[in-house]
Structures are given as C-alpha cells and as structure tokens.
Amino acid sequence: MKNLNVLAPILLSSMLAAAADSQTASPQQSPTTPTGGSKTVKLCDNKTTVQVPNDAPKTRAEGQKISDALMAQWKEANPKSNWEQAEIEAHQVVSPADNTKLIGTGQSATYGTVTPQDVQVWKNETYKMAVYGSTVFHSGDELGSEIAVSCDMCHPRAANTHPESYPKFQPQLGRVALLRDMINWCIEHPVRGKVLAPDDPKMRALEAYIIAQRKGIPLDYGKR
Amino acid sequence: MKENGKIPHIKSVETRHLEERERLFSGLKALDRRTFLKVSTGAAAAAAAAGVSNHFHSFLPVNVAYGAEGAGAQRFTFAYISDSHLYVKKTNERFVRQLLRAVDDINRLDPQPDFVFYGGDLAQLGRKEELDLGAQILKSIKAPVHMMAGEHDWYFDMGQRWNELFGAQTYSFDHKGIHFVVLMSVVEKDFWSSRGMSPAERMHTVAGLDNAVQSAFEVGAPQREWLRKDLEKVPTSTPLIVFSHSPLYKLYRPWNFWTDDAEDVQAILQRFDRVTVLHGHTHQVLTNRIGNIQFHGMLSTAWPWPYAPQGLPALTVQMNRPNPFDSNDGLGDGSVSVHPDGLVDKLYNLWNRNPMQVKASYLTSGGKSDIPVAPTLASY
Numbered sequence: 001m002k003n004l005n006v007l008a009p010i011l012l013s014s015m016l017a018a019a020a021d022s023q024t025a026s027p028q029q030s031p032t033t034p035t036g037g038s039k040t041v042k043l044c045d046n047k048t049t050v051q052v053p054n055d056a057p058k059t060r061a062e063g064q065k066i067s068d069a070l071m072a073q074w075k076e077a078n079p080k081s082n083w084e085q086a087e088i089e090a091h092q093v094v095s096p097a098d099n100t101k102l103i104g105t106g107q108s109a110t111y112g113t114v115t116p117q118d119v120q121v122w123k124n125e126t127y128k129m130a131v132y133g134s135t136v137f138h139s140g141d142e143l144g145s146e147i148a149v150s151c152d153m154c155h156p157r158a159a160n161t162h163p164e165s166y167p168k169f170q171p172q173l174g175r176v177a178l179l180r181d182m183i184n185w186c187i188e189h190p191v192r193g194k195v196l197a198p199d200d201p202k203m204r205a206l207e208a209y210i211i212a213q214r215k216g217i218p219l220d221y222g223k224r
Numbered sequence: 225m226k227e228n229g230k231i232p233h234i235k236s237v238e239t240r241h242l243e244e245r246e247r248l249f250s251g252l253k254a255l256d257r258r259t260f261l262k263v264s265t266g267a268a269a270a271a272a273a274a275g276v277s278n279h280f281h282s283f284l285p286v287n288v289a290y291g292a293e294g295a296g297a298q299r300f301t302f303a304y305i306s307d308s309h310l311y312v313k314k315t316n317e318r319f320v321r322q323l324l325r326a327v328d329d330i331n332r333l334d335p336q337p338d339f340v341f342y343g344g345d346l347a348q349l350g351r352k353e354e355l356d357l358g359a360q361i362l363k364s365i366k367a368p369v370h371m372m373a374g375e376h377d378w379y380f381d382m383g384q385r386w387n388e389l390f391g392a393q394t395y396s397f398d399h400k401g402i403h404f405v406v407l408m409s410v411v412e413k414d415f416w417s418s419r420g421m422s423p424a425e426r427m428h429t430v431a432g433l434d435n436a437v438q439s440a441f442e443v444g445a446p447q448r449e450w451l452r453k454d455l456e457k458v459p460t461s462t463p464l465i466v467f468s469h470s471p472l473y474k475l476y477r478p479w480n481f482w483t484d485d486a487e488d489v490q491a492i493l494q495r496f497d498r499v500t501v502l503h504g505h506t507h508q509v510l511t512n513r514i515g516n517i518q519f520h521g522m523l524s525t526a527w528p529w530p531y532a533p534q535g536l537p538a539l540t541v542q543m544n545r546p547n548p549f550d551s552n553d554g555l556g557d558g559s560v561s562v563h564p565d566g567l568v569d570k571l572y573n574l575w576n577r578n579p580m581q582v583k584a585s586y587l588t589s590g591g592k593s594d595i596p597v598a599p600t601l602a603s604y
Contacts (some may be wrong), residue, residue: 003350090435092478146317148348151421153527156434160530160545162604172549186548190527224601 043070048077085129091134091157094212096126126208133209136202143202144193151186151206158213165223179207235498241578242360261388298400303330303367303559306343307524309376312353318551320346322525323361326557329573331366335558340367341506343522344374344410344469347350348363350427351424352385353357357528358387370397374469374504375410375441375480381405385407394447395455401564402463404563405454407447409483410505412439419531433479433529440477441470451492463566471521473514493517498566507556509572509596511582512537520560528554531603539591543572543580544599550575 038051041175050069056062075081081164087093099122101112136142138156155161170177173185183206184195196203235243243503267594308323310316342362347354355377371390373383377414383393392409415438416426429437445452458464473487475481483489493499499517503510507529510521519537536542546554552575561569567584574580578597580582586594 090429090432090437092434092436117541138434147318152432152434154546154548155530159533160604165604172547177388182548190548190551 011219033215041066041070043074045074048073068207080097083135084128087131087135091138091152093127093131093134093209094215096123096130096212096215099123105189129205129208130212132201133205133207133212136206141192143187143191145191147192149191151191154190159216162206162211162223163211163214164217164221166196166221168222168224179210225570238258251458273463273515299562299564300338301559301561302339302341302359303333303337304329304341304343305362305525305557305558306522307345307374307507309345309348309526310354310358311348311353311525312357312372317346319526320357320361322552322555323358323415325552326525327361327365327570329557331364333559338367340365340369341467341560342369342371343467343501343502345376345524346371346502346524348526349431350377350380350385352381355368355385355389364534370404370406372467373404373408374412374471375412375430376427378410379412379430380423394450395449395595400562402465403455403468404460404561405451405464407443407466407472407489409443409470409472409489409503410441410480411447412441415439432448435582436478438480440482440484441473441480443468443489444485448485448488448492451489455492455496459495460496462486463495464493464496464500464565465562465568466493466499466501468501468503470505471510471512471519473512473519473537474503475506475510475535475537479529479532481532490514490517500566500568500569502560502564509539509541509543509574509580509582510537511570511587513539513587513590518567518584520568520582522556523554523556523574525555525557525570539587540596541580541582541596542602544577545573545601545603550576556570 017222035057038053040049040054042049048070050066050073052066099114099119100116104113104118105117106114137155139150140148143150145170161179161182164184166179167176169175170182173181177185180198180203183203188195197208251334277479292441305323305326308319308326310323313320330337346358346362349411352539373386373390373393377383377386387393394406394553396405412430416429419437421429431436432438455464468483468485471481471486472483473486474483493501494517496513497516501517501519502522503519504522504524506521507527508521508531509523510519512519528543530545531540554574556572556574556577558571558573561571561603563569563584567588569581569583572580572582580596582596583594587597
C-alpha cells in the first residue's frame with residue numbers, strides 16, 4: 001500500500017506537466033465544478049486538489065507549478081513518503097543481484113525477451129522487501145517490543161544473525177530451527193514482543209533483510 | 225583436580241568450577257596476608273591444574289596476590305562498569321536489573337577497589353529521567369566513582385544534564401603515581417541542523433550503532449589542545465591511563481568503533497613510556513597495541529555487540545559468541561589491576577562464564593606469552 005502511494009503521485013505529476021505542455025486540458029479536471037474564474041485540479045489520490053484560474057497561461061512552467069503544488073500538499077499529508085530512501089541512507093541495505101546482463105535475452109515472464117523494465121521491477125520489488133525488513137529490524141515499535149528493544153541493538157547491520165547456517169539443530173529449542181524460528185525466539189524473549197506468523201509481512205521482510213545483509217556468504221546449513 | 229592425593233569422583237566442569245569458587249571464598253574469611261596469599265596461590269594452582277590457567281577468578285584477591293613485588297611498590301586495583309543504556313524503569317527494567325547486578329558485583333569485592341570507573345552510555349536516549357536513574361543507582365557503589373560520558377548520554381540535550389550530574393566531561397587526576405585522563409571522544413560534527421532534526425531525532429540517530437546518517441566520533445581540536453596542555457607538566461616516565469568512550473583507534477567506521485582523529489591523539493600520547501587506554505562502546509573483549517599504547521575494551525551490562533566484520537586488531541582474542549538463550553551472556557563488568565610499573569592486567573568479569581584476563585605481559589610480548597584462552601565459538 002505504502003508503495004503505491006509513493007509511486008502514483010509521481011507518475012501523475014509527470015503526466016500533469018506533459019499535459020500542460022501540450023496545451024491540452026489538465027487531467028482529472030472536474031467539468032462539473034467550474035467555480036467562477038477557476039477550475040479544480042485533483043491529484044490521482046482523488047483527495048488533494050488545487051484551484052487553477054481559467055485564464056492561467058497554458059505553458060510547461062505553469063503546469064509544473066500546479067503539479068508541484070499538488071505534490072507539496074500530498075507530501076505534507078504523507079510525511080513518511082520517502083521512507084525507502086531514508087531507510088537506505090540510514091542503514092545501507094545491501095542491494096539485490098544485478099540482472100542487467102539478461103536484458104534482450106531469453107524469455108521474460110510471459111513472452112518476449114527480458115526488458116530493462118523487467119530487470120528494474122525485479123530489483124525494485126526485491127530491494128523494497130529487504131528495505132522494509134530493515135525498518136522493522138531497527139524499530140522496537142514495529143516489532144511490538146514492550147521494552148523498547150530492537151534487533152539492531154545486538155545485531156548491527158544484521159551481524160551475527162548467520163542466516164546461512166539454518167536450518168540447524170538448536171539444542172536450546174530441542175529441534176531443528178529455521179531462521180524464522182530464531183527470529184521469533186528473539187522477538188519473544190530479548191525483544192519481548194509477540195511472535196509473528198510465518199507468513200506475516202513483517203516476518204517475510206525480516207528474513208529478506210537478514211538474508212540481504214549476508215549476500216555472498218556461502219550457504220552452510222547446520223553450521224554452529 | 226587432585227585433592228589429598230586422591231582422584232575425586234568425576235564431576236561436571238560447572239560443579240568443579242563452583243566448588244573451586246566456594247573453597248576460595250570460604251578460605252579467604254578472616255585471613256592474615258600471608259595465609260591469604262597461600263590460599264590465592266592455591267586457587268590459582270588448582271585452576272592451572274584444571275586446565276584453565278588463564279581463567280582467573282574475577283575477584284580481587286587473586287590479582288593482589290601477584291603483588292608480592294618489592295616493598296613500596298604501588299600496586300592497586302580499580303573496577304569498572306560500562307554501557308548500561310538505561311531506559312526509565314517502566315520502559316525497560318531488564319537493563320536496570322543488569323546495572324544493579326554489576327553494582328552488587330563491585331560492592332562485594334573484598335578488598336574494595338581504589339575506585340570504580342564508569343565507561344559511558346549510562347542512559348539509552350540521553351533523557352534526564354534515564355541519567356537521574358543511573359546516577360541514583362551508582363550512588364550505592366561503596367568506592368569512589370569516576371564518570372565518563374558516552375554518545376547515548378549526550379545527544380538529546382548536548383550533555384547538559386550529564387554535566388549537571390557529574391561535572392566536566394574532560395578531566396584528569398593522579399592516583400598512586402599514575403596520571404589518569406578522561407576524554408569525551410564521541411564528539412560528532414553537526415549532521416542534524418541541515419536536516420532540521422529535533423533533539424529526540426538527533427539522539428535517536430546517534431543511538432543507532434549502524435545508522436550512517438550520523439558523523440564519525442572524534443576527540444576534536446579543542447580537547448586535543450587541552451590534552452597537550454594537561455600532559456605538558458607530566459614527565460614521560462609517569463604511566464598514563466586514558467579513558468575514552470570510543471576506542472582511540474580506527475577499527476570499523478560503519479559502527480563508529482572508531483575515533484576520527486585517533487592518530488592525532490595517539491601522537492600526543494606516544495612520547496610517554498607506558499600508556500594504557502580503556503574504552504567502552506564496543507561491548508566486548510577487545511585488545512590492541514599501537515606503539516607504546518595498550519588498548520582494552522570494557523564489557524557492557526546491557527547487551528553484547530558482535531565483533532566487527534573487518535578491522536579486528538590481531539592481538540584481540542575474542543570472547544565466546546554470546547548465547548542468545550542466556551540473557552546475561554556476553555555481559556559483565558570487570559577490574560583493572562595496575563602493576564607498580566603502571567601497566568595493567570585487564571580482567572573481564574563475564575557473567576555466567578569464566579572471566580577472561582588480558583595481561584600486560586601478553587601485550588608487551590606482542591601476543592607471545594600469557595595468551596588468553598580462545599573461545600570455542602568465534603564470531604560468524
């Protein structure tokens with residue numbers, strides 16, 4: 001959800017600018033509500049609006065102004081819209097494998113060859129999951145900690161989480177543990193939160209982040 | 225271990241260890257110095273026979289027993305506690321209990337240390353309530369306490385409350401022929417103003433060890449100037465012991481296991497014959513030597529840090545990888561036994577484990593003699 005919110009207005013703002021540039025009517029203009037000498041222009045969230053005088057010059061600069069005004073309002077209402085960039089800057093999440101050499105070769109998801117867009121989507125989506133994992137990893141609130149403890153307090157940059165060593169027999173649990181079992185153990189005990197379901201988006205993201213940070217380490221399941 | 229020439233029943237390592245401790249302490253009650261030395265030596269010999277020669281008990285009698293050198297030799301011991309990272313009690317009582325455990329450890333030492341040094345990061349988020357709570361707990365320490373500031377104490381109000389409670393963050397004092405210096409080594413260049421951060425946001429950023437938005441730690445030019453002046457009057461033959469919250473060398477920048485102007489500070493210290501630097505921040509057993517300067521880390525009472533993926537000094541023998549199922553593992557406090565020559569044996573009193581001792585002779589020999597016992601489970 002978060003992610004759609006980030007991308008959609010950006011797409012729209014460029015459309016707005018393009019539309020103004022080509023001297024056509026603004027998109028999302030409501031034809032039924034002309035208020036005297038101006039019209040209402042809506043952002044694609046269908047909530048954010050600005051009033052534009054009918055006699056405003058139809059230039060690129062004017063279009064950009066409208067678009068900027070809409071985006072400024074939206075950003076005000078959505079202060080965490082740059083969460084992904086902020087998270088990457090603060091915690092330097094390791095980025096996923098580079099698949100650009102596949103561009104133009106083989107078959108893409110459904111048909112045709114792999115396009116730059118395919119590679120971009122794979123990378124963005126995968127990275128986003130790890131970056132979201134980093135926000136959970138670094139936040140006692142996201143983890144539901146009752147004592148303000150988060151994973152990074154013992155595992156900066158996921159150090160000493162050794163995902164490559166799972167599954168392994170964990171004598172203290174009396175059974176073979178997967179990475180997620182140890183994540184849940186830590187959430188329940190040192191962090192003092194509530195355990196996550198294996199398919200909880202936070203659990204999936206935590207696994208993604210921890211594995212991302214150990215990129216390049218050979219798998220060695222069972223290693224003590 | 226042999227007793228009365230007989231081989232005893234097979235007992236577990238833990239049982240033998242606990243019995244040994246028990247015997248040592250019951251033997252120590254009401255002893256004169258001569259008998260006392262005998263008991264200590266006996267315990268050390270027993271430990272050696274059990275194959276744990278470097279695992280001396282954390283308790284001072286053993287350290288003092290070394291001190292049979294010539295008359296007039298000024299051997300003494302001080303203890304340390306560090307990195308308690310207190311929240312207010314209603315948020316997190318675990319860290320509070322752990323600091324109390326360290327205070328109890330220190331108060332039980334007999335004889336008492338000459339003083340107790342606190343290594344910084346008393347608070348977690350630099351709040352007045354956290355610092356006040358810490359100050360109140362530290363008041364129950366019987367020996368005199370010297371304080372050092374850490375970044376977690378500082379970046380909410382830029383040290384205001386800390387200064388009110390504990391005085392200046394940079395100071396020096398002399399004790400039994402040693403010149404002690406306390407630095408504030410976690411000065412950060414302003415990264416917050418341009419980002420429009422509130423004090424709470426600034427503190428939160430600094431509190432994240434792996435948060436790359438913050439600046440590198442440094443001692444900074446004004447304090448280096450202060451240090452130069454402070455040491456002007458001190459002869460080079462006087463042993464120095466310097467405290468800094470961050471290690472006064474460059475280990476691993478992404479976690480600020482690092483002091484940006486470390487070389488400049490080292491240059492000021494190098495002219496002295498014997499210099500020891502003790503630092504907090506790293507929450508682990510950490511050993512280094514650069515020229516004449518010997519470096520030791522301090523344990524945390526709150527949580528252990530893993531070893532940095534790069535830059536570990538060759539002389540560091542790692543402590544055992546902490547067991548996550550034991551909430552106090554990898555934590556502790558410790559003491560520092562100062563030889564008459566001013567060099568120190570550093571004792572890491574790891575809770576729930578054998579203590580680790582890193583002797584001056586290990587460092588002066590370049591790691592050739594008195595090597596601490598390596599753990600079975602090193603870092604990944």
